[in-house]
Amino acid sequence: MTNRSLTQLTVLEALLGTASNPRVPLRRVARLFRPYRWNLLFVAALVAASSLVSLVNPFLIRAIIDVALPQGRTGLLALLAVAMIVVAAANSSFGVSQTYVSTRVGQRVMHDLRTAVYTHLQRMSLAFFTRTRTGEVQSRIANDIGGMQATVTTTATTLVSNLTVVVASLIAMAALDWRLTIASLIMLPFFVWISRRVGTERRRITRDRQKQLAALSSIVQESLSVSGILLGHTMGRSASLTREFAAASGKLSDLEVSSNMTGRWRQSLIQIVMSSMPAVIYLVTGLTGRGDHMAISIGTLVAFTTLQQGLFRPSVQLLGLGVDLQSSIELFGRIFEYLDLPVDIAEPANPVTLGRVRGExxxxxxxxxxxxxxxxxxxxxxxxxxxxxxxxxxxxxxxxxxxxxxxxxxxxxxxxxxxxxxxxxxxxxxxxxxxxxxxxxxxxxxxETYLFHASVADNLRFAKPSATDDELVAAAKIAHIHDHLMSLPDGYDTVVGERGYRFSGGEKQRLAIARAVLRDPPxxxxxxxxxxxxxxxxxxxxxxxxxxxxxxxxxxxxxxxxxxxxxxxxxxxxxxxxxxxxxxxxxxxxxxxxxxxxxxxxxxxxxx
Missing domain, CATH: 3.40.50.300 (P-loop containing nucleotide triphosphate hydrolases)
Known part of the structure; x- marks a missing residue:
């Protein structure tokens, strides 16, 4: 990894602190982005350029207030005004470009994760699926990875952007007045401590929320399938299933509220204190000098408070990033838990390929x-x-x-x-x-014959994707199902319905036999x-x-x-x-x- 990436990782570890999940080392998360490191470096360059350009504005404002306006230099004033417009246009262009690239990278990372989990599950033995609810597996792929979308699409951009702004702003503030800079940072350690506490609480709630979401997905998958509906209606359990779903949904809603509200008052305190900092700066400036004897000029004061206000947003976002990451760490943990499942039936390192199979x-x-x-x-x-x-x-x-x-x-x-x-x-x-x-x-x-919700032809070609129509017909004739299929309005294009419920048990069995024959196993x-x-x-x-x-x-x-x-x-x-x-x-x-x-x-x- 590049030095820049290592620096960002160090900052993330500082934000997460000891509360990070030992099952999910941040370096493992960072490895997910390694194939796209050049794209991320491009995003980092765009963000850094945008952040640095935005820092020009306070100095332009100081020049307008201290020089151009008092001295009536309209030419300089026009030049400074045009410079401010150019800065705004440049920032907007940089922002659109970096959003596109970072979002694309994030979506590719999510695609890689989904594909990796699905591929790994395809390698798992039958034993795993006999002991795991289908809804739980679906929830890991859809809900857990989906819940990480904001993290993987915006984390890198947010970190680079805000870290660049914070560092550059602090340097610029120190250049303007180091004493006011110290006064502005005195509460920072307290803010970091609060954010880490909030993140730890939210991570615990996230774990419970995802478990409940998986349970809800399992209820939906089992009770709203064709088999589930048939069983529920014939057993008179529709009302009780509805109550069970409502109870699970209500618990999930409560967890969502808890997740969103955890630490809100403490974070509000941070925002109140940060919003009050300009008033503190004005007070400190007023106490250190009066009238013509003020320690700094009005332009410098305005420029400093502008930088300080510009520092407020990225600082809060960096602290919030630490909270969000701690929540996402639990999601990463659930995904990595599946990726780390041992494959108990694995292909040998040097597999043997049979030639002509006799069939003994x-x-x-x-x-x-x-x-x-x-x-x-x-x-x-x-x-x-x-x-x-x-x-x-x-x-x-x-x-x-x-x-x-x-x-x-x-x-x-x-x-x-x-x-x-x-x-x-x-x-x-x-x-x-x-x-x-x-x-x-x-x-x-x-x-038990399993058929996909697709056409008869598609279900047969699952055994042999390259099969021609003539081969489908030949296999169906061997299985004694061809004549029945031809009597249907859509023939081989007939959609079988979920799990083949549009066909009788015997018809499904003959379709399964045709599918096996099409593969032509010895x-x-x-x-x-x-x-x-x-x-x-x-x-x-x-x-x-x-x-x-x-x-x-x-x-x-x-x-x-x-x-x-x-x-x-x-x-x-x-x-x-x-x-x-x-x-x-x-x-x-x-x-x-x-x-x-x-x-x-x-x-x-x-x-x-």
């Missing part, structure tokens, strides 16, 4: 526990899982709810890392693969894709699954056992362990867990 999947002595993943599990979720799925073959995984079926499916695309053992694709550990290579090898159709993981469907819809979706599975290694998490009778191998999980394995016929002949599950399935179908 092997789980070797796999164990997994959610302990340390924020899920509060006590016993291992999976233990001693050892199974191989040859390329192009199919494996079905069945078991009671909570037996570990879905968790096992998450290990193959590496949504979680195994606690022990290994998961390999064509002999390569998935932990050694590049993320792109792994995503290209494994496609997942989850039990390995397909199907997580209970038909569990929530009626029998007729299940048959249509199963036909789509069978078509999509052709020629691929398929791993199916089965809820309805009728869908996996033809699997090459079926494994039965119980409390995280494989208790049975074999074909459908072999497992039925054993008369064990699988046979019991099939009989229960049959009873349920008969009862229905």
């Amino acid at each position: 999947v092997r789980l070797h002595d796999v164990g997994f526990s959610y302990d340390g993943q924020g899920m509060g599990a006590v016993r291992p979720t999976l233990r001693g899982i050892d199974v191989t799925v040859p390329a192009g073959r199919s494996l079905a995984i069945v078991g009671e709810t909570g037996s570990g079926k879905t968790t096992l499916s998450y290990l193959i695309p590496r949504l979680y890392d195994v606690t022990s053992g290994s998961v390999t694709i064509d002999g390569t550990d998935v932990r050694d693969l590049s993320f792109d290579s792994l995503a290209g090898a494994v496609g997942v159709v989850a039990q 390995i397909l993981v199907l997580d209970e894709a038909t569990s929530a469907l009626d029998t007729q819809t299940e048959q249509a979706v199963q036909e789509a699954i069978d078509a999509a599975s052709a020629g691929r290694t398929t791993i199916t998490i089965a809820h309805r056992l009728s869908t996996i009778r033809d699997a090459n191998e079926i494994i039965v999980l119980d409390r995280g362990e494989i208790v049975e394995r074999g074909s459908h016929a072999e497992l039925l002949a054993m008369g064990g867990h699988y046979a019991a599950l099939v009989n229960r399935d049959a009873d349920l179908v008969e009862a229905a």
Whole structure:
């Protein structure tokens, strides 16, 4: 960093004092501006020039009062008046230019922060999002970074401008009369102490306010989504949700008032004292001399008080800057807290890229526990899982709810890392693969289909942005959804609605299958894709699954056992362990867990 930047940083540290947040060293904040240091130097030059030019005015005023007017020198008077107009025009031009550049720099810094947080969150594992409310994440990106806008767009300008004015004004005041300068500065240490106390209080309130804002965002995100509205209306909870929102909003309003009013009376005292300083100067001047024996001339006195009044605004702004920075430090702390989150599933330093993927999947002595993943599990979720799925073959995984079926499916695309053992694709550990290579090898159709609020075509192209219209149609035909899409008025341009609520469950599942097919992965993981469907819809979706599975290694998490009778191998999980394995016929002949599950399935179908 430049010497000027280091000087500014020292001033900021002085303004913040020991109240600064130890989690957020100011030098880390300053590093955010490093890519734009030349722009900031340009702004600093403009601000310094503007501040220095503005200091000419008091001396012009002294010359007018002490020389031009008493001596009747109209030519000099006109020249001085024109000089004052030129100074005003120059200041205005400098101000517009520096505002544009500094605002642009500030917005770029905010853009960098938003992008950095979003990028880092994209690298976080599924475990982070299972324990964090979506509204909280949204609030960090939108509200916390948005709350720093004034700080990052104006801090550098305010600091350079006001610091230049203060230093230059003090030098000019000392040149006019050093005794009056000392009298003007005698209260400054007291003012700095007050500002630091106010800043500490406001920082604490800012922390509480942002937490409450995040809570409010979570309420809105959860209760005003399509699912939230459906649940609220059907459960008769709309009124109670409104009361909950009103209570949270009222608490936020109180915190906003507290934040704005904290220290106002103490800061008002500073303004009153500073505004009274010209009266003190007049009094001191009057007491040190009378009439023709005054210690300084009238022009000097007017020039000095003009400088002093000009010193008032930047001094108050510098003190206010310290208060605002202490509030913003809490926001920076919340952002850096997310940026510092450890990435528990990271791409290896030297990732392996698979060539032509055959599709053999092997789980070797796999164990997994959610302990340390924020899920509060006590016993291992999976233990001693050892199974191989040859390329192009199919494996079905069945078991009671909570037996570990879905968790096992998450290990193959590496949504979680195994606690022990290994998961390999064509002999390569998935932990050694590049993320792109792994995503290209494994496609997942989850039990809950997620669709964006966009057109059908856009949702399909999420799997393959470069896909042509013909490729979309081919994938949709494999998933048995093409004919339905063509019956819609807008066809593939139909907007699916939030989370796809304009489509039925079976239609959404077939769209998810089409999306997976479009990516054309050699390995397909199907997580209970038909569990929530009626029998007729299940048959249509199963036909789509069978078509999509052709020629691929398929791993199916089965809820309805009728869908996996033809699997090459079926494994039965119980409390995280494989208790049975074999074909459908072999497992039925054993008369064990699988046979019991099939009989229960049959009873349920008969009862229905």
